[in-house]
Amino acid sequence: MRKLLLILVILTGALGAWIFYERYFVQKTFGPSSMLAVGLLLFAFLFLLLTFLLYKTRHGLTMAKIWLAGVTMILTYLLVDLAAGFILIKPLSPTLVPDEYRHHKFVPDSFSKIEQRDFSYVQRVNNVGIRGADIEVEKPLDHYRILMLGDSFTMGKGVEDDETASFLLEGHLNQGDYPCNPKKIEVLNGGVDSYAPVLSYIQLARDLVRLEPDLVVLNLDVSDLIQEAAYRTEAVRGPEGGIVAVPGKADKALLNERIRDWIEQNMFLTRLALFYANKLMDHKDLTVKDVVTRANDEAVAHTLAEDTTPREEQWQNIFESIVNIRDFCASRDVEFLLTIYPWAHQVSDAEWNPGRFTFMSRDSTPTDSNLIKVRALSEEHGIELLDLFPVFRAYRGDAPLHFKYDMHWTTTGNQVMADGLQAYLKSRYSKDWCR
Numbered sequence: 001m002r003k004l005l006l007i008l009v010i011l012t013g014a015l016g017a018w019i020f021y022e023r024y025f026v027q028k029t030f031g032p033s034s035m036l037a038v039g040l041l042l043f044a045f046l047f048l049l050l051t052f053l054l055y056k057t058r059h060g061l062t063m064a065k066i067w068l069a070g071v072t073m074i075l076t077y078l079l080v081d082l083a084a085g086f087i088l089i090k091p092l093s094p095t096l097v098p099d100e101y102r103h104h105k106f107v108p109d110s111f112s113k114i115e116q117r118d119f120s121y122v123q124r125v126n127n128v129g130i131r132g133a134d135i136e137v138e139k140p141l142d143h144y145r146i147l148m149l150g151d152s153f154t155m156g157k158g159v160e161d162d163e164t165a166s167f168l169l170e171g172h173l174n175q176g177d178y179p180c181n182p183k184k185i186e187v188l189n190g191g192v193d194s195y196a197p198v199l200s201y202i203q204l205a206r207d208l209v210r211l212e213p214d215l216v217v218l219n220l221d222v223s224d225l226i227q228e229a230a231y232r233t234e235a236v237r238g239p240e241g242g243i244v245a246v247p248g249k250a251d252k253a254l255l256n257e258r259i260r261d262w263i264e265q266n267m268f269l270t271r272l273a274l275f276y277a278n279k280l281m282d283h284k285d286l287t288v289k290d291v292v293t294r295a296n297d298e299a300v301a302h303t304l305a306e307d308t309t310p311r312e313e314q315w316q317n318i319f320e321s322i323v324n325i326r327d328f329c330a331s332r333d334v335e336f337l338l339t340i341y342p343w344a345h346q347v348s349d350a351e352w353n354p355g356r357f358t359f360m361s362r363d364s365t366p367t368d369s370n371l372i373k374v375r376a377l378s379e380e381h382g383i384e385l386l387d388l389f390p391v392f393r394a395y396r397g398d399a400p401l402h403f404k405y406d407m408h409w410t411t412t413g414n415q416v417m418a419d420g421l422q423a424y425l426k427s428r429y430s431k432d433w434c435r
Contacts, residue, residue, distance in 0.1 A: 005052040005304060012048060016041030021186035021256060032277035033260060077269075084268035096193065102202040103231065105129060106192060118403035119158045128211065131155055131189045132167065139212040144183040144433050146170075146425070147190050147208060149200040149325070150173055150219035151227075153341070153417075154191025158408040165409070168418035169425075176426060180434035188213070188413030196228040197234065198243055205328055211332075215335040217421070218325055222343045222370060223299040225311070228318040248368045275358075297359045303346060305365035326383055335429065340374050341388040341417065344402040347395075355405035391420035 016038050023034040051063050099105045108129040113122050127134040139145055148154050148166045156164030166189035173185040190208055192199070200218060231246045238244040263270050301307045302314075322338060329336040344352030345366045371389055378385040392413075395401060401413035409417065 002055055009048045009052055012041050012045040080267040081267045085266045088268045100247050101206055101245040101375050102199045103246045103248040116406055120407045121160050124161050142183050144185050145213045146187045146215045147213035148217050150191045151195045151221050153221055155221045158403055159411050159414055163411045163412040163414055165417040168415055169421050172422045174310050182433040183435055196224045197232055197318055198231050200226055201321050201324045213334055217337045220223045220340045222303055225302055225314050225318055226298045229314050300359045303366055303370050305367050315373055325334045338383050339386040339388055342392055347392050352402040352407050386424050388420045392416055
Protein backbone atom coordinates (compact mmCIF):
# COMPACT_ATOMS: atom_id res chain seq x y z
CA MET A 1 0.00 0.00 0.00
CA ARG A 2 2.84 2.37 0.85
CA LYS A 3 4.33 1.75 -2.61
CA LEU A 4 1.00 2.61 -4.26
CA LEU A 5 0.74 5.80 -2.20
CA LEU A 6 4.28 6.75 -3.17
CA ILE A 7 3.51 6.18 -6.86
CA LEU A 8 0.37 8.35 -6.58
CA VAL A 9 2.36 11.10 -4.83
CA ILE A 10 4.89 11.13 -7.67
CA LEU A 11 2.22 11.01 -10.40
CA THR A 12 0.09 13.87 -9.01
CA GLY A 13 3.14 16.03 -8.42
CA ALA A 14 4.49 15.37 -11.91
CA LEU A 15 1.10 15.99 -13.57
CA GLY A 16 0.62 19.27 -11.73
CA ALA A 17 4.13 20.42 -12.64
CA TRP A 18 3.60 19.44 -16.27
CA ILE A 19 0.31 21.36 -16.61
CA PHE A 20 1.89 24.40 -14.92
CA TYR A 21 4.83 24.22 -17.35
CA GLU A 22 2.59 23.93 -20.44
CA ARG A 23 0.31 26.81 -19.47
CA TYR A 24 2.77 29.24 -17.91
CA PHE A 25 5.92 28.68 -19.96
CA VAL A 26 4.66 27.26 -23.28
CA GLN A 27 1.30 29.00 -23.74
CA LYS A 28 2.28 31.94 -21.50
CA THR A 29 -1.12 32.17 -19.83
CA PHE A 30 -2.48 30.94 -16.51
CA GLY A 31 -6.19 31.46 -16.04
CA PRO A 32 -8.84 30.10 -13.66
CA SER A 33 -9.04 26.67 -15.32
CA SER A 34 -5.27 26.25 -14.96
CA MET A 35 -5.38 27.47 -11.37
CA LEU A 36 -8.15 24.99 -10.59
CA ALA A 37 -6.33 22.05 -12.20
CA VAL A 38 -2.97 22.79 -10.60
CA GLY A 39 -4.63 23.62 -7.28
CA LEU A 40 -6.53 20.33 -7.17
CA LEU A 41 -3.43 18.37 -8.11
CA LEU A 42 -1.37 20.22 -5.49
CA PHE A 43 -4.01 19.45 -2.86
CA ALA A 44 -4.07 15.79 -3.92
CA PHE A 45 -0.26 15.68 -3.87
CA LEU A 46 -0.05 17.11 -0.35
CA PHE A 47 -2.87 14.93 0.99
CA LEU A 48 -1.37 11.80 -0.56
CA LEU A 49 2.02 12.73 0.87
CA LEU A 50 0.46 13.23 4.31
CA THR A 51 -1.33 9.89 4.01
CA PHE A 52 1.94 8.22 3.02
CA LEU A 53 3.76 9.71 6.01
CA LEU A 54 0.99 8.80 8.48
CA TYR A 55 0.44 5.29 7.12
CA LYS A 56 0.53 2.66 9.90
CA THR A 57 0.52 5.33 12.62
CA ARG A 58 -2.28 6.07 15.10
CA HIS A 59 -3.64 8.62 12.58
CA GLY A 60 -3.96 6.08 9.77
CA LEU A 61 -7.61 5.21 10.51
CA THR A 62 -8.59 8.89 10.56
CA MET A 63 -6.93 9.44 7.19
CA ALA A 64 -8.77 6.40 5.78
CA LYS A 65 -12.13 7.84 6.90
CA ILE A 66 -11.30 11.20 5.34
CA TRP A 67 -10.35 9.47 2.09
CA LEU A 68 -13.60 7.49 2.07
CA ALA A 69 -15.70 10.63 2.55
CA GLY A 70 -13.71 12.58 -0.02
CA VAL A 71 -13.83 9.88 -2.69
CA THR A 72 -17.59 9.46 -2.14
CA MET A 73 -18.21 13.19 -2.64
CA ILE A 74 -15.97 13.36 -5.70
CA LEU A 75 -17.61 10.34 -7.34
CA THR A 76 -21.08 11.75 -6.64
CA TYR A 77 -20.15 15.09 -8.19
CA LEU A 78 -18.60 13.43 -11.23
CA LEU A 79 -21.66 11.25 -11.82
CA VAL A 80 -24.03 14.23 -11.56
CA ASP A 81 -21.78 16.39 -13.77
CA LEU A 82 -21.40 13.70 -16.44
CA ALA A 83 -25.14 13.01 -16.43
CA ALA A 84 -25.84 16.73 -16.87
CA GLY A 85 -23.30 16.85 -19.68
CA PHE A 86 -24.88 13.87 -21.43
CA ILE A 87 -28.32 15.51 -21.28
CA LEU A 88 -27.46 19.17 -21.88
CA ILE A 89 -24.30 19.33 -24.01
CA LYS A 90 -25.02 18.92 -27.71
CA PRO A 91 -22.59 18.95 -30.67
CA LEU A 92 -21.82 22.56 -31.57
CA SER A 93 -20.42 22.25 -35.07
CA PRO A 94 -20.87 20.38 -38.34
CA THR A 95 -18.41 17.64 -39.26
CA LEU A 96 -15.10 19.39 -39.85
CA VAL A 97 -11.63 18.09 -40.54
CA PRO A 98 -8.27 19.82 -39.96
CA ASP A 99 -6.69 21.42 -43.01
CA GLU A 100 -2.98 22.11 -43.41
CA TYR A 101 -3.62 25.49 -45.06
CA ARG A 102 -6.95 26.90 -43.83
CA HIS A 103 -7.16 25.34 -40.38
CA HIS A 104 -10.40 23.40 -40.91
CA LYS A 105 -12.86 22.60 -43.66
CA PHE A 106 -15.99 20.62 -44.39
CA VAL A 107 -15.94 17.00 -45.44
CA PRO A 108 -17.06 16.92 -49.12
CA ASP A 109 -20.08 14.80 -50.03
CA SER A 110 -21.29 14.56 -46.45
CA PHE A 111 -24.38 15.06 -44.32
CA SER A 112 -24.26 16.31 -40.74
CA LYS A 113 -27.05 16.42 -38.18
CA ILE A 114 -26.73 19.63 -36.19
CA GLU A 115 -28.59 19.84 -32.89
CA GLN A 116 -28.73 22.64 -30.36
CA ARG A 117 -31.28 24.00 -27.93
CA ASP A 118 -32.80 26.25 -30.61
CA PHE A 119 -32.69 24.00 -33.65
CA SER A 120 -32.15 20.59 -35.21
CA TYR A 121 -31.43 20.13 -38.90
CA VAL A 122 -29.39 18.20 -41.46
CA GLN A 123 -26.70 20.00 -43.42
CA ARG A 124 -25.48 18.88 -46.83
CA VAL A 125 -21.90 19.53 -47.99
CA ASN A 126 -21.54 19.10 -51.74
CA ASN A 127 -18.95 17.70 -54.13
CA VAL A 128 -16.65 20.75 -53.89
CA GLY A 129 -16.77 20.98 -50.09
CA ILE A 130 -19.24 23.84 -49.59
CA ARG A 131 -22.80 23.82 -48.30
CA GLY A 132 -25.59 23.01 -50.73
CA ALA A 133 -26.35 20.78 -53.68
CA ASP A 134 -23.67 19.47 -56.03
CA ILE A 135 -22.46 21.84 -58.74
CA GLU A 136 -20.36 21.67 -61.89
CA VAL A 137 -16.79 22.70 -61.18
CA GLU A 138 -16.45 24.29 -64.61
CA LYS A 139 -18.85 27.22 -64.90
CA PRO A 140 -21.34 26.87 -67.79
CA LEU A 141 -21.06 29.65 -70.38
CA ASP A 142 -24.54 31.02 -69.70
CA HIS A 143 -24.09 31.17 -65.91
CA TYR A 144 -23.10 34.07 -63.63
CA ARG A 145 -21.53 32.89 -60.38
CA ILE A 146 -21.65 34.75 -57.09
CA LEU A 147 -19.43 33.23 -54.40
CA MET A 148 -20.36 34.05 -50.81
CA LEU A 149 -17.53 33.89 -48.26
CA GLY A 150 -17.86 34.17 -44.51
CA ASP A 151 -18.41 32.26 -41.31
CA SER A 152 -21.33 30.35 -39.78
CA PHE A 153 -23.80 33.19 -40.48
CA THR A 154 -23.04 32.91 -44.20
CA MET A 155 -23.04 29.12 -43.90
CA GLY A 156 -26.54 29.32 -42.43
CA LYS A 157 -26.10 27.70 -39.05
CA GLY A 158 -29.48 26.89 -37.57
CA VAL A 159 -31.50 26.50 -40.77
CA GLU A 160 -32.04 23.92 -43.52
CA ASP A 161 -30.07 23.99 -46.77
CA ASP A 162 -32.95 25.67 -48.63
CA GLU A 163 -33.33 28.38 -45.95
CA THR A 164 -29.84 29.92 -46.04
CA ALA A 165 -29.35 33.47 -47.29
CA SER A 166 -27.36 32.16 -50.27
CA PHE A 167 -30.09 29.75 -51.37
CA LEU A 168 -32.83 32.37 -50.94
CA LEU A 169 -30.78 35.01 -52.76
CA GLU A 170 -30.26 32.73 -55.76
CA GLY A 171 -34.00 32.16 -56.02
CA HIS A 172 -34.77 35.88 -55.83
CA LEU A 173 -32.18 36.86 -58.43
CA ASN A 174 -33.35 34.26 -60.94
CA GLN A 175 -36.97 35.40 -60.62
CA GLY A 176 -36.16 39.04 -61.24
CA ASP A 177 -37.51 41.19 -64.05
CA TYR A 178 -34.58 42.24 -66.25
CA PRO A 179 -34.48 44.37 -69.43
CA CYS A 180 -32.44 41.64 -71.15
CA ASN A 181 -32.27 37.87 -71.36
CA PRO A 182 -30.32 37.16 -68.15
CA LYS A 183 -27.85 34.41 -67.48
CA LYS A 184 -28.59 31.71 -64.94
CA ILE A 185 -27.37 33.15 -61.64
CA GLU A 186 -25.69 30.79 -59.18
CA VAL A 187 -25.06 31.82 -55.58
CA LEU A 188 -22.49 29.49 -54.04
CA ASN A 189 -22.36 29.24 -50.26
CA GLY A 190 -18.68 29.24 -49.27
CA GLY A 191 -19.37 30.05 -45.61
CA VAL A 192 -17.62 27.82 -43.07
CA ASP A 193 -18.13 27.63 -39.33
CA SER A 194 -15.73 29.95 -37.45
CA TYR A 195 -13.97 31.37 -40.50
CA ALA A 196 -12.31 34.80 -40.50
CA PRO A 197 -11.04 36.72 -43.57
CA VAL A 198 -7.54 35.21 -43.34
CA LEU A 199 -9.05 31.73 -43.81
CA SER A 200 -11.52 32.90 -46.46
CA TYR A 201 -8.60 34.30 -48.47
CA ILE A 202 -6.74 30.97 -48.35
CA GLN A 203 -9.98 29.12 -49.12
CA LEU A 204 -10.57 31.28 -52.20
CA ALA A 205 -7.00 31.23 -53.48
CA ARG A 206 -6.37 27.52 -52.98
CA ASP A 207 -9.75 25.83 -53.42
CA LEU A 208 -12.60 27.95 -54.75
CA VAL A 209 -10.98 30.01 -57.50
CA ARG A 210 -11.43 26.98 -59.77
CA LEU A 211 -15.19 27.59 -59.63
CA GLU A 212 -14.62 30.75 -61.71
CA PRO A 213 -16.76 33.20 -59.73
CA ASP A 214 -17.78 36.46 -61.40
CA LEU A 215 -18.42 38.18 -58.08
CA VAL A 216 -17.02 37.39 -54.63
CA VAL A 217 -19.00 38.65 -51.62
CA LEU A 218 -17.23 38.61 -48.25
CA ASN A 219 -19.69 38.91 -45.37
CA LEU A 220 -17.79 40.41 -42.43
CA ASP A 221 -19.01 39.17 -39.05
CA VAL A 222 -18.76 40.75 -35.60
CA SER A 223 -16.69 37.80 -34.34
CA ASP A 224 -14.19 38.05 -37.21
CA LEU A 225 -12.02 40.68 -35.52
CA ILE A 226 -11.02 38.54 -32.56
CA GLN A 227 -10.98 35.28 -34.53
CA GLU A 228 -8.68 36.79 -37.15
CA ALA A 229 -6.29 37.79 -34.36
CA ALA A 230 -6.38 34.27 -32.94
CA TYR A 231 -5.72 32.58 -36.28
CA ARG A 232 -2.78 34.90 -36.93
CA THR A 233 -1.05 33.59 -33.80
CA GLU A 234 -0.79 30.22 -35.57
CA ALA A 235 -0.16 31.48 -39.11
CA VAL A 236 2.71 30.41 -41.36
CA ARG A 237 4.27 33.13 -43.50
CA GLY A 238 5.93 32.80 -46.89
CA PRO A 239 9.30 34.20 -48.04
CA GLU A 240 7.76 37.63 -48.69
CA GLY A 241 6.09 37.83 -45.28
CA GLY A 242 2.51 37.14 -46.33
CA ILE A 243 0.37 34.53 -44.60
CA VAL A 244 0.26 31.34 -46.66
CA ALA A 245 -1.32 28.93 -44.17
CA VAL A 246 -2.99 28.55 -40.79
CA PRO A 247 -2.40 24.83 -40.18
CA GLY A 248 -5.10 22.85 -38.43
CA LYS A 249 -3.85 20.48 -35.77
CA ALA A 250 -5.57 17.16 -35.33
CA ASP A 251 -3.60 15.38 -32.62
CA LYS A 252 -1.05 17.86 -31.32
CA ALA A 253 -3.03 19.47 -28.51
CA LEU A 254 -1.18 19.96 -25.25
CA LEU A 255 -2.20 17.84 -22.28
CA ASN A 256 -4.07 20.68 -20.59
CA GLU A 257 -5.93 21.41 -23.84
CA ARG A 258 -7.02 17.79 -24.19
CA ILE A 259 -8.27 17.78 -20.60
CA ARG A 260 -10.16 21.03 -21.11
CA ASP A 261 -11.64 19.82 -24.41
CA TRP A 262 -12.89 16.69 -22.69
CA ILE A 263 -14.45 18.78 -19.92
CA GLU A 264 -16.07 21.08 -22.52
CA GLN A 265 -17.67 18.10 -24.24
CA ASN A 266 -18.72 16.04 -21.22
CA MET A 267 -18.95 17.97 -17.92
CA PHE A 268 -21.69 20.58 -17.85
CA LEU A 269 -21.28 21.88 -14.29
CA THR A 270 -17.49 22.11 -14.43
CA ARG A 271 -17.63 23.81 -17.84
CA LEU A 272 -20.13 26.34 -16.48
CA ALA A 273 -18.00 27.02 -13.40
CA LEU A 274 -14.87 27.58 -15.50
CA PHE A 275 -16.72 29.92 -17.86
CA TYR A 276 -17.95 32.17 -15.04
CA ALA A 277 -14.58 32.02 -13.27
CA ASN A 278 -12.91 33.30 -16.45
CA LYS A 279 -15.55 36.01 -16.71
CA LEU A 280 -15.25 37.03 -13.05
CA MET A 281 -11.46 37.27 -13.26
CA ASP A 282 -11.61 38.94 -16.70
CA HIS A 283 -9.26 36.28 -18.06
CA LYS A 284 -8.98 36.22 -21.86
CA ASP A 285 -7.09 33.56 -23.79
CA LEU A 286 -6.37 34.72 -27.34
CA THR A 287 -6.07 31.24 -28.80
CA VAL A 288 -7.97 29.62 -31.64
CA LYS A 289 -9.69 27.19 -29.28
CA ASP A 290 -10.83 29.92 -26.91
CA VAL A 291 -12.24 32.42 -29.39
CA VAL A 292 -13.33 30.07 -32.16
CA THR A 293 -14.78 26.94 -30.57
CA ARG A 294 -16.02 28.29 -27.23
CA ALA A 295 -18.42 31.02 -26.16
CA ASN A 296 -16.14 33.97 -25.48
CA ASP A 297 -17.16 37.50 -24.56
CA GLU A 298 -14.15 38.85 -26.47
CA ALA A 299 -16.03 38.06 -29.70
CA VAL A 300 -18.40 40.99 -29.15
CA ALA A 301 -16.37 43.18 -26.78
CA HIS A 302 -15.40 45.68 -29.50
CA THR A 303 -19.10 46.40 -30.15
CA LEU A 304 -19.78 47.48 -26.55
CA ALA A 305 -19.40 50.95 -25.05
CA GLU A 306 -17.38 49.64 -22.10
CA ASP A 307 -14.61 48.22 -24.29
CA THR A 308 -11.27 49.94 -23.64
CA THR A 309 -8.92 47.44 -25.30
CA PRO A 310 -6.63 48.98 -27.97
CA ARG A 311 -7.68 47.33 -31.23
CA GLU A 312 -5.96 49.28 -34.01
CA GLU A 313 -3.56 46.44 -34.76
CA GLN A 314 -6.44 43.96 -34.93
CA TRP A 315 -8.30 46.18 -37.40
CA GLN A 316 -5.23 46.69 -39.57
CA ASN A 317 -4.60 42.95 -39.64
CA ILE A 318 -8.13 41.98 -40.59
CA PHE A 319 -8.17 44.55 -43.39
CA GLU A 320 -4.88 43.19 -44.64
CA SER A 321 -6.72 39.92 -45.29
CA ILE A 322 -9.70 41.73 -46.82
CA VAL A 323 -7.41 43.69 -49.15
CA ASN A 324 -5.71 40.41 -50.09
CA ILE A 325 -9.07 38.98 -51.15
CA ARG A 326 -9.92 42.14 -53.09
CA ASP A 327 -6.55 42.17 -54.87
CA PHE A 328 -6.72 38.45 -55.64
CA CYS A 329 -10.13 38.98 -57.23
CA ALA A 330 -8.90 42.00 -59.21
CA SER A 331 -5.97 40.01 -60.60
CA ARG A 332 -8.49 37.60 -62.11
CA ASP A 333 -11.00 40.20 -63.28
CA VAL A 334 -13.49 39.18 -60.58
CA GLU A 335 -15.70 41.76 -58.86
CA PHE A 336 -15.42 42.04 -55.06
CA LEU A 337 -17.96 43.27 -52.52
CA LEU A 338 -17.57 43.54 -48.74
CA THR A 339 -20.71 43.47 -46.59
CA ILE A 340 -21.20 44.11 -42.89
CA TYR A 341 -24.25 43.19 -40.84
CA PRO A 342 -25.14 43.60 -37.15
CA TRP A 343 -25.47 41.02 -34.43
CA ALA A 344 -28.77 40.89 -32.57
CA HIS A 345 -27.66 43.07 -29.64
CA GLN A 346 -27.00 45.90 -32.13
CA VAL A 347 -30.54 45.66 -33.50
CA SER A 348 -32.97 45.00 -30.66
CA ASP A 349 -33.15 44.32 -26.93
CA ALA A 350 -35.64 41.52 -27.62
CA GLU A 351 -33.53 39.47 -30.04
CA TRP A 352 -31.12 36.70 -28.96
CA ASN A 353 -32.41 36.84 -25.44
CA PRO A 354 -31.31 35.36 -23.04
CA GLY A 355 -28.46 33.87 -25.11
CA ARG A 356 -26.67 37.20 -25.44
CA PHE A 357 -25.81 37.23 -21.74
CA THR A 358 -23.33 34.42 -22.29
CA PHE A 359 -21.28 37.01 -24.20
CA MET A 360 -22.02 40.22 -22.30
CA SER A 361 -23.37 41.50 -19.01
CA ARG A 362 -26.96 42.68 -18.65
CA ASP A 363 -25.87 46.30 -18.33
CA SER A 364 -23.69 46.29 -21.48
CA THR A 365 -24.37 49.06 -23.99
CA PRO A 366 -24.15 48.12 -27.70
CA THR A 367 -22.56 50.57 -30.14
CA ASP A 368 -21.89 50.84 -33.88
CA SER A 369 -18.14 51.15 -33.31
CA ASN A 370 -17.33 48.20 -35.58
CA LEU A 371 -19.49 49.62 -38.38
CA ILE A 372 -17.83 53.04 -38.09
CA LYS A 373 -14.36 51.48 -38.22
CA VAL A 374 -15.19 49.23 -41.19
CA ARG A 375 -16.63 52.18 -43.11
CA ALA A 376 -13.48 54.23 -42.52
CA LEU A 377 -11.07 51.44 -43.46
CA SER A 378 -13.10 50.44 -46.52
CA GLU A 379 -12.95 54.02 -47.77
CA GLU A 380 -9.23 54.21 -47.00
CA HIS A 381 -8.51 51.06 -49.04
CA GLY A 382 -11.00 51.74 -51.83
CA ILE A 383 -13.15 48.71 -51.01
CA GLU A 384 -16.79 48.58 -52.07
CA LEU A 385 -18.88 48.17 -48.90
CA LEU A 386 -22.53 47.25 -48.47
CA ASP A 387 -23.84 48.28 -45.03
CA LEU A 388 -26.71 45.98 -44.07
CA PHE A 389 -27.33 47.49 -40.62
CA PRO A 390 -30.28 49.59 -41.92
CA VAL A 391 -31.91 46.53 -43.51
CA PHE A 392 -31.98 44.59 -40.25
CA ARG A 393 -33.01 47.60 -38.18
CA ALA A 394 -35.88 48.37 -40.55
CA TYR A 395 -37.45 44.93 -40.05
CA ARG A 396 -40.87 45.17 -38.38
CA GLY A 397 -42.17 41.61 -38.66
CA ASP A 398 -43.35 39.39 -35.82
CA ALA A 399 -41.00 36.47 -36.46
CA PRO A 400 -37.60 36.78 -34.71
CA LEU A 401 -34.46 37.34 -36.77
CA HIS A 402 -32.24 35.44 -34.33
CA PHE A 403 -32.66 32.41 -32.11
CA LYS A 404 -33.19 32.81 -28.38
CA TYR A 405 -30.03 31.07 -27.18
CA ASP A 406 -27.91 30.83 -30.31
CA MET A 407 -26.77 34.08 -31.96
CA HIS A 408 -27.40 32.98 -35.56
CA TRP A 409 -30.19 33.98 -37.91
CA THR A 410 -33.49 32.19 -38.03
CA THR A 411 -35.06 31.51 -41.43
CA THR A 412 -36.49 35.04 -41.23
CA GLY A 413 -33.06 36.50 -40.49
CA ASN A 414 -31.61 34.71 -43.51
CA GLN A 415 -34.49 36.09 -45.59
CA VAL A 416 -33.74 39.65 -44.46
CA MET A 417 -30.07 39.17 -45.36
CA ALA A 418 -31.03 37.82 -48.79
CA ASP A 419 -33.43 40.72 -49.39
CA GLY A 420 -30.76 43.29 -48.53
CA LEU A 421 -28.25 41.65 -50.84
CA GLN A 422 -30.78 41.22 -53.64
CA ALA A 423 -31.70 44.90 -53.77
CA TYR A 424 -28.07 46.03 -53.89
CA LEU A 425 -26.83 43.41 -56.33
CA LYS A 426 -29.63 44.09 -58.80
CA SER A 427 -28.97 47.82 -58.79
CA ARG A 428 -25.20 47.44 -58.98
CA TYR A 429 -24.44 44.33 -61.06
CA SER A 430 -27.51 43.40 -63.14
CA LYS A 431 -25.91 44.82 -66.30
CA ASP A 432 -23.37 42.00 -66.10
CA TRP A 433 -26.09 39.36 -66.07
CA CYS A 434 -27.19 39.78 -69.70
CA ARG A 435 -26.30 36.95 -72.08
